[in-house]
Amino acid sequence: MHCAVESWAAQLKYTAEAEKAKWSLEKDVKNVSDGTKTLTTFYKSSSDTTEMANKIENMTRDIVSSKLLCDLMTIYLGERIIPVFKKEKIELYRKVFAQYQVNEITNCHKTAGFWATMLENETIKAAK
Numbered sequence: 850m851h852c853a854v855e856s857w858a859a860q861l862k863y864t865a866e867a868e869k870a871k872w873s874l875e876k877d878v879k880n881v882s883d884g885t886k887t888l889t890t891f892y893k894s895s896s897d898t899t900e901m902a903n904k905i906e907n908m909t910r911d912i913v914s915s916k917l918l919c920d921l922m923t924i925y926l927g928e929r930i931i932p933v934f935k936k937e938k939i940e941l942y943r944k945v946f947a948q949y950q951v952n953e954i955t956n957c958h959k960t961a962g963f964w965a966t967m968l969e970n971e972t973i974k975a976a977k
Contacts, residue, residue: 850934857922864915871908874901 878901967973 850930853922853926853930857919857926860915860919860922864912864919867908867912867915871905871912874905874908878902878905 878898881898881901
C-alpha cells in the first residue's frame with residue numbers, strides 16, 4: 850500500500866515538474882520570438898525556436914501520458930489497493946479491540962476477587 854501511494858505521489862510530482870518545465874520553455878520561446886533577452890535566452894536565436902517548439906511538443910505528449918497514468922493509478926488505488934488495505938486494518942483493529950475486551954474482563958475478575966478476599970479478612974470483618 851505504502852509503495853503504491855508513494856509511486857502515485859512521485860508520478861504526480863513528475864507531472865507537475867514537467868508542466869513547470871514546459872511553461873518555462875514556452876516562456877523562453879516567446880522571449881526569443883519577441884527578441885527579449887533573458888538569462889536563459891541570451892545565447893539563443895530565432896532559429897533555435899524550432900528545436901524548442903519540438904521540445905515543447907514532446908513535453909506536451911509526455912505530460913498528457915503522465916496525467917493519464919496518474920488517473921489510471923488513482924483508479925487502481927481506489928478500486929484495488931485501498932479496499933484491501935482497509936479490510937486488513939479493520940480486521941487488525943477488531944482483533945486488538947477483542948483482546949482489549951478480554952484484558953478488561955480479566956482485570957474486573959481480578960478486582961472482584963481482591964475485594965472478595967478483603968471482605969473475608971477477619972480484621973476487616975471485626976471493624977464493622
